[in-house]
Amino acid sequence: MHHIHARAGIRQDGLGRSLGPELRAIWGIAEGAEPGRVREIVLLRLNRVLGQFTDPVLPEIVWTAYNLGVDPAESGAGMVGRLRRMVDRGRVAISERTCTRRFYRFLSGVKNSLDAPQPELTEEDLRLASYWLDGNIRPGHDRLSRMSPVVRMFLDGRVCGPADETGAPLPDSLEGHGDWFCVFTDDRLFAEYRAATGAGWARVGHRTGREVVRAAAGRSEATGVLVNPRPIRGAGIDAALPLPPSEIARLALDPRN
Incomplete structure (x- = not known):
């Protein structure tokens, strides 16, 4: 579970392998699924859990950690490097330590969610996830843009x-x-x-x-x-x-x- 945000996050090579067979089965990721489909499902599962939190800063922290909506030049910095640059550039008004603590609180929420039935994903869900990934757009940012x-x-x-x-x-x-x-x-x-x-x-x-x-x-x-x-x-x-x-x-x- 902890490997998802490591290195290049959800854009890392071998993401399906990093998930492991148990998590792939829980999240409904078929054996041998294409890398793009694996990323789409992971993004949707994480976003579902994120929607249960009310912390207004958490989406910025979470998607930066998982490497979505991040400047390509910073993509390979690893989770720690991405969060540090987020703080250094003033995108959040809290410390790096606080960002890390809140991220691991979210990660606990993800782990807890694995014991509950996972909602079925539709083709429309997957198309939207593909759009987010292709455009390097965070869920929610495109929905409030009248030109999206x-x-x-x-x-x-x-x-x-x-x-x-x-x-x-x-x-x-x-x-x-x-x-x-x-x-x-x-x-x-x-x-x-x-x-x-x-x-x-x-x-x-x-x-x-x-x-x-x-x-x-x-x-x-x-x-x-x-x-x-x-x-x-x-x-x-x-x-x-x-x-x-x-x-x-x-x-x-x-x-x-």
Whole structure:
């Protein structure tokens, strides 16, 4: 387990070998899986655990340790070197020792998570992980960028979701997270979600992502858009692509939209 953040982190050669057979089996990594697929699964499993922490500095520490979103010139510095340079460059306002302590607290969370059932990973999850890896982008950073390819694809494409009598998007209240328009990039994902959750939406509406953004912005200042929520209890807002109200406001004001 401790070898994952060593050397070049998740970009190290032989990452699957470093995991060992027991961890590969727990995380659902097939024997002989391609190196790229191994990295995608490892990234998604780590990100799932990271989402359970509320420390706002931890994502910077964790992804620096695992060598994602790191300057290529610093990639080979090893975990200690990467964390030291992160601190020296002022990317976090805490000491290197504190960063290391918080990272190992996260690592304990990863170890504890291995005793619980691992959520199934979808092709959409893996495609998003591939996008993060190819672009050297940390999860979460791309979602809040209105010019990210993922958001641009959503804006330009057609989506479906629950609608009212007029065909307008129907908001859903997610406990602790406010009101959201839940939309899906294809009918199959929507059908799977309805079947799994028993959602009683009577009407289905189809429109472009851009139109959904305008509808959310026009409804209130507290309505977000959730793209492709998962039908797993407690995972809807973590596994999906969330566009919070602040991002909706920026997208609605962009003259290109």
